Amino acid sequence: MRMFDIIKKKRDGEELSTEEIKYFIDGVTNGSIPDYQTSALCMAIYFRGMNIRETCDLTFAVRDSGERLDFSAIDGIRVDKHSTGGVGDKTSLVVAPIVASFGVKVAKMSGRGLSHTGGTIDKLEAIDGFNTTLSDEEFIKQVNDIGFAIVGQSRQFAPADKKLYALRDVTATVDSMPLIAASIMGKKLAADDDCIVLDVKTGSGSFMKSIEKSKALAQLMVDIGKNAGKKMVALITNMDRPLGYAIGNSLEVIEAIETLNGQGPEDFTEVCLTLTAYMLSLAGKGSVKECREMAKRAIFDGSALAKFKEMVAAQGGNTALIDDTAKFSKAKYTHSVKSVMRGYICKVDTEAYGLASLALGAGRNTMEDKIDYSAGIILKRKTGDFINVGDEIATLYANDESKFAVAEKLLLSATQIHEKKPQDEPLVYCTVE
Numbered sequence: 047m048r049m050f051d052i053i054k055k056k057r058d059g060e061e062l063s064t065e066e067i068k069y070f071i072d073g074v075t076n077g078s079i080p081d082y083q084t085s086a087l088c089m090a091i092y093f094r095g096m097n098i099r100e101t102c103d104l105t106f107a108v109r110d111s112g113e114r115l116d117f118s119a120i121d122g123i124r125v126d127k128h129s130t131g132g133v134g135d136k137t138s139l140v141v142a143p144i145v146a147s148f149g150v151k152v153a154k155m156s157g158r159g160l161s162h163t164g165g166t167i168d169k170l171e172a173i174d175g176f177n178t179t180l181s182d183e184e185f186i187k188q189v190n191d192i193g194f195a196i197v198g199q200s201r202q203f204a205p206a207d208k209k210l211y212a213l214r215d216v217t218a219t220v221d222s223m224p225l226i227a228a229s230i231m232g233k234k235l236a237a238d239d240d241c242i243v244l245d246v247k248t249g250s251g252s253f254m255k256s257i258e259k260s261k262a263l264a265q266l267m268v269d270i271g272k273n274a275g276k277k278m279v280a281l282i283t284n285m286d287r288p289l290g291y292a293i294g295n296s297l298e299v300i301e302a303i304e305t306l307n308g309q310g311p312e313d314f315t316e317v318c319l320t321l322t323a324y325m326l327s328l329a330g331k332g333s334v335k336e337c338r339e340m341a342k343r344a345i346f347d348g349s350a351l352a353k354f355k356e357m358v359a360a361q362g363g364n365t366a367l368i369d370d371t372a373k374f375s376k377a378k379y380t381h382s383v384k385s386v387m388r389g390y391i392c393k394v395d396t397e398a399y400g401l402a403s404l405a406l407g408a409g410r411n412t413m414e415d416k417i418d419y420s421a422g423i424i425l426k427r428k429t430g431d432f433i434n435v436g437d438e439i440a441t442l443y444a445n446d447e448s449k450f451a452v453a454e455k456l457l458l459s460a461t462q463i464h465e466k467k468p469q470d471e472p473l474v475y476c477t478v479e
C-alpha cells in the first residue's frame with residue numbers, strides 16, 4: 047500500500063477501504079507517514095468527506111492506536127457524559143454525583159481547559175488536596191465503593207489523535223465533520239462505558255456555531271457509538287451564553303456545590319437535570335421523565351451532595367470546603383465591570399467571555415501554562431436582563447490587578463445591549479438518539 051494512492055483516491059472523491067484507513071492511522075501512530083502526506087489526506091477528507099462506514103473505521107483505528115481501558119471489574123452499568131466544551135460548563139461536577147447516587151457507575155476521565163474553554167480536572171484541582179491521578183486499581187475500587195471517580199487522562203489514549211489534531215490545527219482542517227467525530231469518539235471509545243450521553247454545545251462559545259452543524263455532528267457521533275455497541279444519546283445545548291453565572295475554577299466549583307444544594311442558577315440546573323435524566327434513562331432506571339424527577343429528588347434530599355462529598359474525601363480533597371464554600375481561597379483583588387449603556391443584554395460573545403476569564407489567569411493558552419484557581423468572573427447580568435448605565439455586568443477576580451483592563455475590555459465589547467428585549471432561546475435545542 048502507498049500513502050500517495052490513498053491521498054489520490056480520496057482527492058478524487060472515492061471511498062477508502064478499511065485496510066487503507068487502518069494503514070493511514072497506523073502510519074500516523076508509528077511515525078512512518080510524513081506530516082505532509084498526513085496533512086494532504088486531511089485536506090482531501092475535508093473537501094470530499096467520508097461516509098459513515100469510513101468514519102467508523104477512522105474512529106476505531108484512532109481508538110485502537112493506543113491503550114484501551116477495561117472496566118469489566120466495575121459492577122453494574124457504566125455511563126458517561128461528554129461535553130464538546132464550553133464556557134462555565136461545570137456540569138460533570140453535578141451530573142456524576144446525581145447519577146452515582148442511584149447506583150449507576152460513572153468512571154470518568156476528564157480533560158484540562160485550553161483557550162476559552164475550561165476543563166473538569168482544573169476545576170477539581172481547585173479543591174485543596176484533590177488528587178486527579180489514581181492507579182487503575184484505585185480508580186476501579188473507588189467506582190465500585192462509592193459509585194464514581196473523576197481522574198485526568200494520564201494514559202496514552204488515542205495517540206494518533208494527538209498527532210492528527212496538531213496537524214489539523216495548523217493546516218485549516220479542524221473543521222471537518224468526519225475528522226472531528228473520529229477525534230472525539232476515538233478518545234471516548236477508548237474508555238469502557240456501556241452508555242454515553244453527548245452534550246454537543248452550539249453557539250458563540252462552542253466550536254460548532256450553528257444548530258444544523260451541531261446536529262449533524264451529534265448524529266454522526268451517535269451513529270459511531272452505536273456501531274461500537276454503546277447506548278447513545280446526544281443533546282444539542284445552548285452555548286450562546288455561559289452556563290450559570292460563574293466562570294473560573296474555584297468559582298465554578300462553588301456554583302456546582304450550590305446547585306447540588308438546590309440553590310444553583312436556573313439555566314445550569316436545567317441543563318444538569320436534562321443530562322442526568324438521559325444518563326439514568328440510558329442506564330435503565332426509567333423513562334426520561336421519571337429519571338428527571340429522580341434527579342430532582344437527589345438534589346432535594348441531599349443525596350447528590352453527599353455523594354459528591356464522598357468522592358472528594360476519597361480523592362483526598364478537603365471536604366470542609368464543600369460544607370462551607372466561603373473557605374475556598376479568594377483572589378486578592380476584585381473589579382466591578384459596569385454598563386455604559388441602558389437596555390437589554392441581547393447577545394453575548396461567549397467565547398470572548400471565556401477569553402476574559404483566561405486573561406484573568408483562570409485558563410491556559412498552552413498546556414504548559416499554570417492556572418490561577420481563584421481567578422475568574424461572576425456574571426451579574428445575562429442575556430435577556432435589563433441594565434442601566436452604571437449597573438454591574440460582572441465582578442472580576444484576579445491576583446494581579448493589571449489583568450483587569452484587558453478582561454474588562456473583552457467583556458464589554460462582547461456584550462451587546464439594545465432597547466428591545468431579545469427572544470428567549472432554548473437551553474436544550476433537541477436530542478439526537
Ligand code: URA
Pocket residue numbers: 211220225226227229230253
Ligand atoms: N475536540 C476534539 O477532541 N477534537 C476535534 O477535532 C474537535 C474538538
